[in-house]
Amino acid sequence: MNDEKPSWNNESVNARAEDTAVPWAEVKAWFVRDVLPLEATLMRFLQRNCRNPSDVEDVRQEVYANLLRAAEKAFPERTKPFLFSTARNVLIDRLRRDNVIPIEVAADLDLSVVPSDEPGPERSVFARETLRRLQLALNDLPPRYREALILKRIEGLSLQEISHRMGIPEQVVSNYVRRGVFVLADQLYGEQSAVGGEHDLT
Amino acid sequence: MTSPELPPTAKPIREQAAAWLLRANAPEWNAQSQQQLDAWLAASEFHRASYWRLEAAWAEASRLAALRPLKRPGGSLRRLLNPVGWKVVAASLLFAVAGMALYQVSSPPDVREYATPIGGHRTLTLPDGTVIELNTDTVIRITNDLRKPKVWLTKGEAYFQVVHNPQRPFIVYAGDHKVTDLGTKFVVHRTEKGLEVALFEGRAQLDSIGRDMPQRSTELSPGEIAIATRDSMSVTKKSMQKLANELSWRKGLLIFDGTTLADAVADFNRYNVEKIVIRDPSIMQMRVNGTFPVHAKQEFVDVAQAVFGLRVESQGDNTLISR
Numbered sequence: 001m002n003d004e005k006p007s008w009n010n011e012s013v014n015a016r017a018e019d020t021a022v023p024w025a026e027v028k029a030w031f032v033r034d035v036l037p038l039e040a041t042l043m044r045f046l047q048r049n050c051r052n053p054s055d056v057e058d059v060r061q062e063v064y065a066n067l068l069r070a071a072e073k074a075f076p077e078r079t080k081p082f083l084f085s086t087a088r089n090v091l092i093d094r095l096r097r098d099n100v101i102p103i104e105v106a107a108d109l110d111l112s113v114v115p116s117d118e119p120g121p122e123r124s125v126f127a128r129e130t131l132r133r134l135q136l137a138l139n140d141l142p143p144r145y146r147e148a149l150i151l152k153r154i155e156g157l158s159l160q161e162i163s164h165r166m167g168i169p170e171q172v173v174s175n176y177v178r179r180g181v182f183v184l185a186d187q188l189y190g191e192q193s194a195v196g197g198e199h200d201l202t
Numbered sequence: 203m204t205s206p207e208l209p210p211t212a213k214p215i216r217e218q219a220a221a222w223l224l225r226a227n228a229p230e231w232n233a234q235s236q237q238q239l240d241a242w243l244a245a246s247e248f249h250r251a252s253y254w255r256l257e258a259a260w261a262e263a264s265r266l267a268a269l270r271p272l273k274r275p276g277g278s279l280r281r282l283l284n285p286v287g288w289k290v291v292a293a294s295l296l297f298a299v300a301g302m303a304l305y306q307v308s309s310p311p312d313v314r315e316y317a318t319p320i321g322g323h324r325t326l327t328l329p330d331g332t333v334i335e336l337n338t339d340t341v342i343r344i345t346n347d348l349r350k351p352k353v354w355l356t357k358g359e360a361y362f363q364v365v366h367n368p369q370r371p372f373i374v375y376a377g378d379h380k381v382t383d384l385g386t387k388f389v390v391h392r393t394e395k396g397l398e399v400a401l402f403e404g405r406a407q408l409d410s411i412g413r414d415m416p417q418r419s420t421e422l423s424p425g426e427i428a429i430a431t432r433d434s435m436s437v438t439k440k441s442m443q444k445l446a447n448e449l450s451w452r453k454g455l456l457i458f459d460g461t462t463l464a465d466a467v468a469d470f471n472r473y474n475v476e477k478i479v480i481r482d483p484s485i486m487q488m489r490v491n492g493t494f495p496v497h498a499k500q501e502f503v504d505v506a507q508a509v510f511g512l513r514v515e516s517q518g519d520n521t522l523i524s525r
Contacts, residue, residue: 031251031254032254032258036255036258057212057213057216058211060212061210061212061248061251062248064251064252065209065246065250065251068247068250069247072247097208131265134263134265134266138266149263153260153263153264153266154263154264154419155417159224174221174224177224178224181220181223181259182220184259184262188262189255189258
């Protein structure tokens with residue numbers, strides 16, 4: 001299965017390493033290793049502090065983007081405080097942008113207390129938990145989504161093969177698999193159950 | 203850091219990132235598609251954040267292979283979720299000593315066989331620079347066809363440092379499994395129960411290929427050890443320090459760190475013709491620390507005697523230990 005799968009990703013990331021002060025490959029490794037395991041804590045923080053709960057994913061994405069932009073210039077010394085001060089800045093920027101409340105009030109919000117010292121998952125704990133979370137994610141998926149995801153990721157079948165096997169159009173398979181990946185990522189990093197329409201599961 | 207325009211919303215980018223991820227895992231993926239993906243990633247840190255996150259989750263999902271039940275493809279997937287006995291038998295990738303002759307056994311036309319005796323250790327360098335180190339009591343066969351480099355690990359353990367060439371992946375066959383190098387340093391060890399593959403650098407893919415057994419596949423990342431038998435495949439992660447200890451055989455050393463006496467003795471026995479025999483099961487779980495040359499069996503026994511107050515007797519070439 002996938003015998004011929006080439007290792008393009010690392011090569012190409014390295015190839016453009018000189019474009020930035022910190023090579024992408026390093027930033028990416030740091031992001032995956034140090035930042036993503038903090039996502040569950042970050043999400044709790046954002047859920048407490050977002051005016052509109054449906055904005056949480058947008059805010060998280062903005063936090064990550066700002067974090068990457070900064071890390072590509074220079075790595076922060078400590079990831080967790082840096083992540084949460086970035087999150088706090090994003091939240092304040094959003095309040096300011098929406099013009100809802102004056103900045104002085106924003107500064108008094110609960111988000112002045114960032115959970116840098118809250119015990120977060122240690123990386124090793126996170127690694128041990130990975131399998132359990134993957135299981136939870138699979139449990140969350142409707143059976144057809146689960147089947148499509150497993151046939152793709154574990155059995156290594158092409159979308160076309162899965163389409164034949166499951167008797168549904170390729171486009172639907174693709175949709176199942178993509179939604180499956182969202183649920184995997186949310187469960188793995190954000191510890192959220194995605195059931196309930198977040199990813200338009202049917 | 204105030205930007206004039208509003209930041210993009212997450213959903214459309216997430217959709218694009220997922221579409222890229224699927225494309226990148228399809229057979230049609232090529233260097234040109236990779237360039238297009240790179241351009242998309244370069245366009246925005248929002249793209250990178252979204253794509254790297256999904257890609258990381260996708261990579262982790264390879265662990266699901268570890269949970270795969272015995273089943274026909276397409277059968278019920280429910281049992282996928284049964285957790286598998288997860289603990290890795292401490293890999294005890296031990297080692298051997300320099301200077302023992304490696305002997306060439308037989309040579310069919312284009313396949314050569316190399317072997318080490320108990321306690322042996324030998325390094326081979328292939329014409330393309332790939333290095334293979336054979337541990338104690340090991341037999342491998344290598345094709346000399348450089349366009350399709352293949353190695354069969356008939357028994358024992360070997361360390362591979364592969365000079366990667368995407369045009370011709372380097373494949374190690376071991377019984378019911380094969381390991382495909384994707385730019386890699388790894389150890390493959392055939393044990394009585396099955397196969398252990400430890401990855402130190404790069405990536406490698408482990409596939410089950412035996413007849414009449416379920417097909418399994420997993421991709422390994424650095425620090426991961428896969429254990430494969432006919433019935434199961436599991437992956438576990440170790441610290442690089444612990445993993446490095448497992449390579450101590452390349453320096454002729456056994457490193458014990460909270461190792462049980464039973465495991466430590468099994469390690470020595472791999473490298474020595476004269477065996478140590480534990481006669482008293484109650485001492486098997488005693489914990490041993492320390493570093494020993496592989497052939498320093500006698501020193502090890504002396505230390506065990508002194509530290510644990512054990513009785514030591516000789517019986518022929520073997521050493522019996524008991525309380």
